[in-house]
Amino acid sequence: MxxxxxxxxxxxxxxxxxxxxxxxxxxxxxxxxxxxxxxxxxxxxxxxxxxxxxLTPWQKVQVSRHPDRPYTLDYINAITKGDFIELHGDRNVKDDKAMVGGIGSIDGTSVMFIGQQKGRNTKQRTYRNFGMANPEGYRKALRLMKLAEKFNKPIVCLIDTPGAYPGLEAEERGQGEAIARNLYEMVGLKVPVICIIIGEGASGGALGIGIGDRVLMLENTWYSVISPESCSSILWRNWDNKEKAADALKLTAKDMLKNKLIDGIIKEPLGGAHADPEGMFKKLKTEIKRNITKLKDIAPEERIEKRIEKFGSMGVYNEA
Missing domain, CATH: 4.10.860 (DNA Excision Repair, Uvrb; Chain A)
Known part of the structure; x- marks a missing residue:
């Protein structure tokens, strides 16, 4: 290798x-x-x-995109030890390959896993649309969330996307509405929801499966309304200032925790998750189990209230 x-x-x-x-x-x-x-x-x-x-913020962005870094299905298959059944389709348009989901077992506890999946080579990346989901991907995710709620199963969302697919056909099929609907519905889910950024957490593409009781970030990941390159292209009309943009965006896990936009940071093995995937799988499994145990003892109504309070308190505004 x-x-x-x-x-x-x-x-x-x-x-x-x-x-x-x-x-x-x-x-x-x-x-x-x-x-x-x-x-x-x-x-x-x-x-x-x-x-x-x-590491500088831009270097953390690079680590989050490392080609050897574990992807969503790598984590799911390792954590469930192959006891994972993928579920397909949004029951409307098609099965979005950029968004994966299904039921898996963590030491006997059934969990609904949902996340964006990238590819390792050109063929896989094209097949997975580079981890950029279409509206049907977010509608599939919502269908699986509702299924988990029906059978009282906790939900784990693994976020790793450069953004929702920005193509014309995605907009025609209601990309904005699909993401907004997920935000609205996820707030009111009666089961525990844990969201973990395992790589890139870009814009509404990440937020579309990012509303949870616990929002966690791996140490060398980023979460922001826009990527450093896109920010640079808007402000300076080129990508040359992407490092400056990364600094200004405050997109690292430490920045997000400081600004109270996430609930915790999961430390990666020395050298990043790509340097020791097995070690990272064990850490993530431990964190998921710990948080599920904490959340399942809280009444659904209380969980929903806390979720609303948490996301409702984010940001700054003035009343005229």
């Missing part, structure tokens, strides 16, 4: 190359390279820690 390194991960790549070459020397000859490998491993951990503890 070929590992992909981002530009700022070059020092990590150099140390990994040295570790590889040292292992090859140890395998080819009788030289004991144990001490050298231990020193290199210690240097690798120190370098990785220094880099990832000081």
């Amino acid at each position: 070929v590992t992909t390194y981002l530009e700022f991960e070059k020092p990590i790549e150099d140390i990994q190359d040295k570790i590889k070459k040292t292992n090859e020397i140890a395998a080819e000859g009788d030289v004991d390279m144990t001490k050298a490998l231990e020193d290199l491993q210690e240097k690798l951990e120190k370098t990785t820690s220094e880099i990832y503890e000081n």
Whole structure:
């Protein structure tokens, strides 16, 4: 498997190359390279820690898009250990491949999983529409939420999208209405709803499945009304100022928590979720189980009231 390194991960790549070459020397000859490998491993951990503890907002955006980063179905299949049944279609237009959902079991507890799915290669990305859902995707998500409510199953939404699909046909079929309907309906769901940003959380595309009792973000993800590139293109007519835009948008998990727009941050393994997917799967599973346990003991009416209060208190306004 070929590992992909981002530009700022070059020092990590150099140390990994040295570790590889040292292992090859140890395998080819009788030289004991144990001490050298231990020193290199210690240097690798120190370098990785220094880099990832000081990531800029734009670098976090890059990490959230890392091609080796786990996607929605990776998390679902790992957490449910393959005990997942995908459900399809919005019962109106078609089955949107960018939005996936279905019933899975977490240590005996049935959960409705919903999330955007990206692709690993060109064929998959085209098939999944780059994780950008059409109106039927949001209507499928709502259908599954209502199904979960009917059978009293908690809902887990995994958010990872560059935005809702902006094509003409999506607008013709009511993209705005579909997302708005989800916002309205999700507020009143009687079952626990946990929303987790696992990658990109862009605009209404993310918000369309982002209203929950708990809204959490993985450490190296972003959540914003617009991407840094789009913000730069609007303000400066080009993408050259995307780093400046990322700083101004306050889109990182720390910024979102500081502004009380999310409820918590899930720490990623050293080097990001892509560096240790198995470790990330375990952490996410633990967080989901913990939050479901906390939420299920609260009365539905109280959960809904708290949900309304939480989202209603966001933002600033003045009464004339």
